[in-house]
Amino acid sequence: NAGVTQTPKFQVLKTGQSMTLQCAQDMNHNSMYWYRQDPGMGLRLIYYSASEGTTDKGEVPNGYNVSRLNKREFSLRLESAAPSQTSVYFCASSQPSYSVEETQYFGPGTRLLVL
């Protein structure tokens, strides 16, 4: 099992350009998440999807859109990139359960620089 995979690993954009970050998981998890990580800020939730076909805003959704394409895939789109979106982006997935530990599994991250 590959777990959670993300593409690309690195990306440099110019202000105003658009791009889509891809995420896929092969653990049959219902829930998927997009976080951004900035120095001193920890991990902040951008969007999440509790199940296929549903998406909800997290703490910092402005400037982003998401698509839960199917149970496996959850993409994050920047329509018009801004320097403030320079960050490391992590995708994660989990299987909600009240009886066992609900572990979040993270992908390797995408390092994005917006000039």
Next chain:
Amino acid sequence: GQQVMQIPQYQHVQEGEDFTTYCNSSTTLSNIQWYKQRPGGHPVFLIQLVKSGEVKKQKRLTFQFGEAKKNSSLHITATQTTDVGTYFCAGPSNTGNQFYFGTGTSLTVIP
């Protein structure tokens, strides 16, 4: 809104010294999770605590959940260079659909 705070932000210790990071939530949590992120890596799940006052151990790591279920701590005994990284706590939202991560504590171990 719901907040999860963590202190200290940074900690430098000599190898062999102990280390503790503290996590405080603005709301009562149904459970709390701890993650470790190595430099350049991604967060990796360590443990989940569910019960009030719960204490769990993993070798040299001791995790504690407060009686009021609003705070937690991670204590590492006799740190080693392999302990280097950032430790995060995370608590679920009231709806349980999302997690709020603490700001993390970056641990440096000096050989």
